[in-house]
Amino acid sequence: MKIIKISAVATLISLSSAIAAAELNSPELTPFGAERAADPAEGIPEWTGGLEKKPINQSGGKFHTNPFSDEKPIAVIDRANMASYEQYLSEGVKALYKSYGTYSINLYPTHRTMSAPEEVYQNTKLNTTRAKLVKDGNGIEGAIGGIPFPIPKSGIELFWNHIARWQGVYYEDTSGTAIVDVSGKFSLLREQNKVLVNYYNKNNPADLDNVLIYFVNKMLPPSRSAGEILLVHETVDQVKEPRRAWAYFAGQRRVRRAPTLAYDTPQDGYFSDEADMLNGAPDRYDWKIVGKAVKIIPYNSYELASESLKYEDILKPGHINPEHARWEKHRVWVLEANLKQGQRHIYSKRRFYIDEDSWAVVMSENYDGRGELWRVNIAHTLISYEVPTISPQLTVYHDLTNRTYTALGLKNQEKIPRDFSAAIPDEKFWTPGNLRRMGVQ
Template sequence: MPLMASAKVSPEEAAKLGIEGTELTPMGAIRAGNADGSIPAWDGGIKTPPVGYTQGGWYIDPYADDKILFTITAQNHEQYKDRLSAGQIAMLKKYPDSYKLNVYPTRRSASYPKEIYENSIWNATNTEFCNPSLGKDREERCVKREVYRPGIFFPIPKTGGEAMWNHTYYWFGKYYTVTHYGFNAFADGTYAEFATRERWIVPAAMNPDEIPKGDVFTRNGGAAWCFSQETLAPPRNAGSIFGGCNYFETTDFDAYLYVPGQRRVRKAPEIGFYDSPSSNSDGLRTADSKYMGAMTGDVEWYTWTAERKEMFVPYNAYKMAQPGISMKDIVRPGHINSDLVRYELHRVWAIEGKIKPGFRHLSPHRVTYIDEDSWAGVASDMYDAQDNLWRVSEGYLLNYYDVPTVHHFADDHSDLINGRHASNAGWPNISGNPGDLINYHVMPDPDVQTPAGLRKYGMR
């Protein structure tokens, strides 16, 4: 059912949450399986890394022996349509000879540190939006740090805004560095490549004594997450780097950009702002489409509603995370190689946004699909101004079991109108160097999130 009223929950309702034996998991997911058994009960997810895994090495596929149960194609999709998104159906119809869903057994692999479970349960009866609100259209855009502990903010969400906040600030580790190899593909399947290095510091995931010092991390009620992206290739763009933070009391991304040709740092309010073009995207992605959609800007432009449903979604993307894969193996006309994608049946939160009167966005209507076990995005549909389905995105999740946490390995954003598609976050295995993989064990230099630090890291 759609979510309605907003409030922190009562102790009686919070009692549904628990690490074992309760109706809901600590993250707010339904613990039980579904009626026909195609979704199993959650039993704690991946508890230890697979035999043979070493920290810093390739992520071994714990489900490598699983076989495809069935394949959804343009020819048979009608029998599965109740568990498909509008975007998936549109992709099946537009690319009937190449786009398909290979469906595997459902593995509810999501798992987190015990502290995150305990904190999320605590948050259920303590975390609430700022009251009074800091302004019009900011009623669900501010949380006081003292009523939150690192975990999920609203494990039993009562509104679409709470659900979207959970997704925007889902727990994906305290910090990391990763090298991404992305592409912007033309309709015929040719493509242009680029590479970036992302450095994340996530104060919302940290205890107070772990948070870096300095104004950039403490103002506006404290930083929630801080994100820096450095362009490594192509050569004409190499050396540009931006960094900035979102805050507990303002979800606007406070960003700064170092431009090598100008040899200076400037404030960059367009980075991360709603439908501004995302960096290195050739206009194929909006800033707020990262990780399948997230809140940005200082005020809320959308009215959000959310409901839980069953859906075939990308999950446990270990097959595409192995070494030896090249960009030629990945890119196909209109979408990535469907044989690389593992789909499973999961419950998701379908969070629908419709633009409020007085605001304008390239996509006035959108739906973001969120995995109930992790709050990470698995898919999204964006509609144009005439409410025609326009862009379809997929997020390829896996459990980084050395933390553990669930996060994206890669993504793909397809334009149904012009036939192009793009991937921004992912494919660190392209280089063949495990050193490019996500590193959750060394915190990036906090200076990279400051104007002075950007001068140090930017190539001159």
């Protein structure tokens, strides 16, 4: 009898995979599983392959030319007229309007600019028949080099689509993190990042060694911790094996295992599992798909990333300068996470808005233990069309209680923005033994 049950389950899984593969091959969907069709009533165009008018001669490590520099906002949404757009605004954005009379949104025409290399599309197609959840959704196996679940059937599959989304194979960048007080004054931390997305650098899932991403972060002057270096091996199944982390301390010239960098461990104005909007182990929450909706979200944020802007032009009291932020209407998946009975986390409930074309979380709302909306996070992205992939240019973490915010990823005053053209370091680079060598260079 047990054999029959196992066989039946295997048949159902195989059938489900076959259906997902057939759906992804449908002309109604993009290679990433988004709705290809336009929605003229909402101003959403058909997806036709991504950015259509790519600026010529764009090379790695250069600031992007804005392909939409000649466009003007079709509407400016402020407190006076926000009721007319209420259905398109997330609860978090509504809270920002309520908190700040100076808050507004410049709404522009929608451009579905997301695209990826053909190899990533093909791997996404293959993942429909080989990717599966393991350990109650705390990990995935079988998937490699593409979106794991382009036809998601559950909230936990949506979670993994963001975690394993296409964001390039390797990149380097130098950026600033500004901690902005109530008056608009800010302190700036500078850091250099080197990131290898192992999931997109391997051809066989068995070669991952449970490592999704390798990450090196070096603090730069004028940061008080300048010279400190952090090495992270971001594991796929973090319940089975928590992320591995080591730190080099410049004053001691020693390498040590880093303290826990997970869940709600405080960082500079946000918590560990809010980096990249959402990361880490999903085990403390129940995840559910709320549905799909048309929302006004930040998109194609080329002006906000411009080298012509200074940080003082961007960072204002309460929120960033709305003049430089671009918002568009897009279809999003709405994902909700509710804290499990008996689990602990500073957030009791979280809601995420995931761009259907890229699977990137672009907005989130985070509720405290009393069920009150506490923090609102917003990721301003653009398409790095030389790759191509979607890239976060500025992520803003708003604390509604103390009216402060943290702006992570500022690159406007750096010489080089995110660079996808740099050579990938060899395997020894990503080892604890190399940390001290990097520290004394």
